[in-house]
Amino acid sequence: MAAVTFTLTDFGLQTLTGKSPRVIFTPSSAGVKGARLFPTTPIVVIPDGAGNGTVTLEPTDGVVPTVWYTVSIEHLQPGGEYTHYDVLGYRLYVTDQGGPIGSMPGVPLSPSSVLVSLDPPPAGYKGWWLYSPAQGQEMPLDDPLIGELRLVS
Template identity: 35%
Template sequence: MPAVTGNLTEIGGGHLVGKIPEIHFTLNAPNAKAGVMLPTEKLTVTPDANGAFTANLQSTVDMNDDAWYTVSIQWLDAAGNYVKADFPDWNLQVPTGGGTFSDLFGRPPRNTQMVYVSLSAPENPRKWTFWLKDDPVNPANPLNTGDLYQWRNV
């Protein structure tokens, strides 16, 4: 599974001394890929003393339906009892190679019929993504008649 690495300084802006956080990653909905069912059971990660964490998550770019992880942060007291939870509106999409937390969260596109128009193919395209390859001789041509590609088995 792809590893997503990060540090609490990316979330809180400091090391949050004296706080005992747990970071929860939950798939937005049950999903499937390559014959494997993926439930919404949350994965809980506890950062180390320096705030660093690693979460081994499923890649979301190759799931059958539009997928992302929601992120929540639960604060515990010194005895491990619940104090508070934060539910930021972050959506984490995970490429097959994993990555750094701060580079991966954002809002996923709601339009799954994305069409990229460029000279080069899009990086990490989702299933069913279209790419209209620009005319390399005249890429500024608004009536571009370049080749159209679609990803079906990403």
């Protein structure tokens, strides 16, 4: 199991505590991993007063068929009337290490993947990373793909 952390605020960085927010992690389908059988039951988290939350989820790597989590956010008007529902337009693939929700990959992990990036791969990434430029060098302007292919596991 992996601990995924988040802080829920509005775009003004204000907490939504007064609106009774709930963050919901819903698996995309039922799945199996080893002897475990997983249903699509949503996992609901209520953030603390500062908007911080942690959810323990099964890492998606190795679940058959391929599964990801859809993240949605609900909050209420004062008095408990429903007011708002958002869906994060992002397939959340949870890594074995867990961590901040923004560090989770938006694509399934695969040993044959190749990531081309100036930044290190996200936590839990498994595959090949075309590191450009080589350490200590500036990127050539005429060929941004010059670099070093590294296996990340």
